[in-house]
Amino acid sequence: MLTHGLSRKASGVGLAAHPKFSNILMKKYKITGLAAYLLILSSCSDSFLDLTPQGQLVGSQLNSPDGVEQLLIGAYGMLNGNRSGTWGNYASAPSQWLLGEVTSDNAHKGSNSADITTMNDLERFVPNSTNDNLETLWNRCYEGVLSCNSVLRAVETLQSGSGQKLDPQRATEIIAEARMLRAHYYFFLRRVFVNVPYIDENTSTPDAAVTPNDTDIYPKIQEDLEFAVANLPTNKPKGDVGRVNKIAAQAYLGKVLLYQNKHAQALPLFETVMASLPDLTGIPFENNFQTETENGPESVFAVQHAIAGSVVDNANVGDMLGGYYGSAPVTCCGFYQPSIDLVNAFKVNENGLPYLDNSYRNNTYSSDLLLPGDKSSFVLDKSIRFDPRLDYTVARRGVKFRDWGVMPGDGWIRDPAFGGPFLAQKHTINLSEFGTQTVPGQEYVTGLNVNLIRLADVYLMAAECLIEGGDLVKAMGLINKVRERASKLPKKKAADDTDAANYQIGLYTAFTDKEHALRAVRFERRLELALEGHRFYDLVRWGIAKEVIESYSAYEGEYLPAYRDIKFNNFNNYFPIPQSQLDRSSGALKQNDGY
């Protein structure tokens, strides 16, 4: 419209300007021609300006069965806690090393005190709402939720449309997969923040921005998992090892019920899972922590990690800070160090049973920590009675570590005076796997899967339910299966190829009472699942976080001053809602009590 106006103006001016020229008609013709020319130029402007995004897709391009499947892969893609980039996805790691372990009596942040200090705040239970790690977990999990919602909307659009549709059975399966994944992402949020807004596929983007966090979402999580249990096949959909199946859904639903102390409801689910899978005692413990044997029968629900060519983004980026330091074949970054308390908890008595009364803290074993100078006087004490799982859980000086050679102590540690003398092991891989499971220069990122739920975890969760239900004997049977399997572990060697410890593991013969049984199952969870991201959440659901953390602080602080005087308040059972999210929600979100 405006174009036209301008052009007319052009000819108007032209006419007015030259009344005295005799060849006015000629000029008029020329000017009108020009005006027409301008008009032609402008009329094509709309198509000239209508460009399409480069290297991206718009929604209509995904409205196909393949499009839906691709969106579903995108929803799985958040399981490793990483949407883009490698660095920075620590708190959202599926291993939950930071919020599940560093925040417990099991581990320290490591590195040095100045490095990522917001993690120190988490470890000391003084997080504030601007703690970047909390925001990391929050937005990674919501990204997962929204990706699932995208799948659900896309299925709906496709199936109600007129074009090529999904096979209805596959459509239902896809919905079940997406809802199971959504339940997982919400569960991660629920555990850490308690009060979170629930966004589903029917919530518009503007509505999602102002959805309050005033309703418990466990029922919603349960609904999704129940749908998954009902609609997922026992075999992995499409035969893909990384997909969720009915067994995983049952285990996850059981876990979610357990977290609500609905032991009776949870137990049958765990029992079904155990019945569906081979007996634990036949599955080697170490199979869980090496890439050749991952995705075995113990792996109920594992986050798949892989190195693709040289791209590490689909690998275990959440645990990358846990790469060793110094002269180790991985030279960054020295985070995630087991506590002295955890290492000592692996001590066993003459019966090969753990010290349930915390007397493992007597005669503390602290490796070379207290030695003066260059610590050259260190001698490995091989006489200590240890659960063999210790040296499959931590790395300690003088003990052969995987196929890397003898762990040299401080040479692999960034600041032992801060993080202690030990290193975490379960997220590392063998040197022999380096060729395919990591890339040169980024050896801190590996292709090792992380189990969200593995069979031993199910055994111990079932044992808890049995104890709460009063069946101590059956519970003890399950606990002993876990211990029996552990007893089969090959013994780790010292530099001289002798056993690095007096490895012992015995079976429980009886539980004196429910209290004893509970202590035993809880201690067993700590040992079996140490550094796998359960500990803090277990302490919280058992209601013993304050007592355990403060006692641990008093003990650990004797050796490592950074962990003295940790105070644990009731509100430390959960974490503050990220400030940025409160700010962005136009008041819809409320901060958690205590923060």
Added chain:
Amino acid sequence: MKKFFHKNYWYILMRISGIQFFLVMLFSGVSWANVTEAQQILDRQVSVQAENQHFKSVLADLEAQAHVKFVYSSSLIKSKNRVTADLVNVSLREALDRLLIPHALDYKVSGKQIILRPSSTVTPIQPKKTSQRTVIDISTLNRVVKGKVTDEEGQPLPGVSVILKGTTQGTSSDADGLYSISVPDGPVTLVFSFVGFGTREINVAASVTDLSVELTEDKKALTEVVVIGYGTARKQDLTGAVSVVDVSKMKAQPVASPVESLQGKATGVHIINDGAPGSTPQIRIRGFSTINNNEPLFIIDGVPFEGKLSWLNQNDIESMQVLKDAASASIYGARANNGVVIITTKKGKAGAAPMISFETYVGTQVPRRETFPKMLNPQQFADYLYASFNNMNDPTRRPGLGSTTGTNYGTGSTPVLPEYLLAGNKTGHNITSADVDPSLYNYSRNLSTFYQITKANKEGTDWFREISTNAPIQNYQLSISGGGQNSSYAVSGGYMNQQGTIIHTGFERYTFRTNTNFNIFDNRVRIGENFQYSKVTAVGVGVNPNTAGSYQGEGSPIGFAYRIQTIIPVYDVMGNFAGTRGDKLGNAQNPVALLYRAKDNKGSSHNLLGNVFAEIDILPELTFRSSFGLRYENYNSISIGYPNPEHSEGSVNNSLSETHGYNSDWTWTNTLNYKKTFDKHNLGVMLGTEAVKTVWRDLTGSRNEFFILGNLDYYYLSTGSSNINNNSSGSKSALYSLFGRIDYGFDSKYLLSATLRRDGSSNFGPENRFGTFPAVSAAWRLSGEEFLSSTNWIDDLKLRVGYGVTGNQRIPAFQYLPRYSASQNNSYYPITGSVVSGVWQSNYDNPAIKWEELRSLNVGLDFTLFNYTIDGSLEWYNRDTKDMLYPVPMPSAAVGMGSSPFVNIGTMNNKGFELALNYHYNQANARNFTFDVGLNFSKNVNELTFLAPSVPEQPYLSYRNLQVSLLKPGEVFGAFYGYKMIGIYQNESELSGGYPGARVGGPKYADVNGDGKIDANDRTVIGNPHPDFIYSLSFNATWRNFDLMMFFNGSQGNDLYEVTRQFTDFGLFGGAISERLLNAWSPSNPNSMVPSPYDQRSAYEMNSSSYYIQDGSFFRMKNLQLGYTFGDKIAGKYVKGLRAYLSATNLFTLTKYTGMDPEVSQLSSTFSAPGVDSGIYPVSRQYLIGLSLTF
């Protein structure tokens, strides 16, 4: 020279002042014509060889040669007029000069016509009824005043207008400069004016009849023609705020980018330099107008360009204009918010003999070493380290333990420096003489067999000195310009080589330019082209002329020079690089090694920019112009990684990464220009369309593990065996615009201008694709008014007011669409055990998105005073940016990790005041001593007035524990953010109410919110990166053949944030420590503001606080140049001009800032962060010798 100058100009009647103009109009009755056109006609080459020929036949011959038509009354040239002349290949101007003056004739160009008339005329005029002038009856004229008008050298000036003030009565001087005018009895005032010379008003006493007058050449010609948007205008007719940069003064500085030489040359233009070779400095016009991209739009020979300008050769530039306000810039619509810089390159002159010029300078650049931060020497460092543990008062953390100070300083209560730092796996004092046996040395790529022996450097390594060097700079330019009767050309080639003062960095540039112009069909059609090719190569770490450069920051060579301990030597005992491998040597890299290993890193770009154009005179007053401009940049770079086993976090990998890409833009502009004069009314109308298409695309790849290292002939991606990566990316955008301008002037006193542009941008969706940007402005030349006519000291005075709207569309494209992405590092998942592709919604949409809008009001006053000795301008402006595009972060529950769309929400305001003031001394006596002094003063006050309600404040730019910058309504853009340090905790009793981990000797912060504790809520604005004002001072003097130039610039009242203090003052990552710590707080030094050494500092101590902030004001002698112009005799027969000069830049800098250089370019994060110093590339001193030679 002088003579030549005015001969060229005195005929150009376009440049006469108002009354004379009026006279001419009445006399000739012809229309006002385009001045450049008139010049072109007069530049045409002609030859006249006549022996006593009839004047008319000579004129007829000239008509044929120059394609012009002479118009004259038959009474004017009689048959008795005969001519003798021998002129070969001279300009028409010169020919007319020679032919007409002896016959007391004058001429005037009007279109293709040249009007001849008597050069001395007494012209009685009937004033208009509306005129305010006093009407003097001719009958009252009863006295004759006569005399001679000369220039300052005593040469007669013909054609000078002599007016009886207050009347339209006047005459002009004849060929001998003689005039004669009848005036009434009694005292009168005569006004003498002449183009290119200062107007003089002389009070003539009643008795005086003989009056000779000397006129002074006016170097600040107001009649200068300047290039504005899609056209030209006389400077005196400008109604907007346009800074015209004196390009001749810009040449004085050795700079890679023309932008750098703009520093201090135009008010309101804030330039921040960067010492990296070939860098383009940061340019801000009238402050930061947006939280987004603040780069101005460049128009180079009509072709728009956005980006860095290092590829453009400054010697090719003929003129540079900065359009600062909306009145002048809004013709560029949606791209004009940040101002527009119009650059025109040199053109040839029709009818001019070929002129060959050669210019060169060579010199050396010397790092300003005295500004390098001083670090503790090894013994001082050891003492500091001991103190940092002793201050903890923890028996388990006492110094001398392996877990505290490690093996380097012994186990005693006082430190003992080691002889060696590393021998194999042994460190510090544990190293025995057996361990340092050179036969054990093994510089291996296998870390398990790697055996390095490194001696401690007890004197301490001065790392800044090690990475710096004196560096040569050289520049050559050869150009040829000229023209024939119907064509003109300018061709040039240039070469520049600037080595960096940081080792192994450098910049090299080749430029070629050709500008040609052809006149055809009797000059009714003009076609031509302007094309430039340049090849630009940058060498070394992060010295990329197109980006800020990765030499900044904690992982850069300069960052490491701050961070690496001084006890570490540069080389080990065998001459390989030493490093932080050892015990507690921190995790810095050896910066010398890093720079050396990057010596083969290279980034090149090939730039082609230019246009072809055609201009057709449809009518004498109406011109159609079409110009098609193209920019094509092809860029490529390689970067090589080497093993760095000496580094504590080193690796044994080597790698190659390679990038290839292109930018391709075209711009097609069509304009219609109409200019017409009716009596005193000048009307100009311009209408146009413009289409712009922009595309870029690039391809990157990298691999590790090459069979041989360091061999550039072997480094191809295909020869690497692991870490295979490849990616490509790109974007497209388009802009289609309609625009127009109307200029109206009455009597050159009242000037009005209105522009309107309508832009359609592919960046916006169907809802808001088109934006309209109007502007109006007006100027009033007060000096042309009667009431100022008695004020002698005012030569020219013009008041300008302009208001208009400009836009900013520079945001990522397609914000109006929801978009999904599929890429391996985002959405793929190893669902089958190996990775399978997937898709995610990466971008959320805002269908209503539109451009940012800036409404600006500008009031300006231009003045020329005291007989042209003082001139300058004052500007006041108020710029309101609204609908600022801001990616308001939405809650993750709504967008996950996808990008929130930009929304139009923020507002920002800039108010400012600018003063340019120049004084010219003794211009009349150019052979003797003359000088000019110039002062530029610019004040801009920025305020971010409003941001999204959901974002009360947004800290950004994180450096480890620091969050440095802040967006907050009511504050300046990029305000510094953190705790306000109010002292040092002196004793235990002060600690209550402190932050967690507060200690005696630690920093004490203000409890800003008064809640009795220090926490994140006590963070506040602690500094302002924007200067209160910037200023510059220039001084130019000539004396005989000598010329001297001095240029100073300064910035006052801006704060700088010295990020590096987190390393050097707080010991982050265990690196070098600043000498400031020698004065750290201790019970015996209680007044110090430097926190005492402490090993386990609370995170709060290291957080952003006012401890990092300093006053960044500075005053710098930017340039000093002394030149000598050789006289004809020395220069020789063929040499027309020869000037040699010596020049020095950055001779001294006055500042209290403790960082390397107070000129700190912004860093870019989500938003740009001004004034944050993370280790910049400091500018050097440059000493040059230069030569310019003309043949």
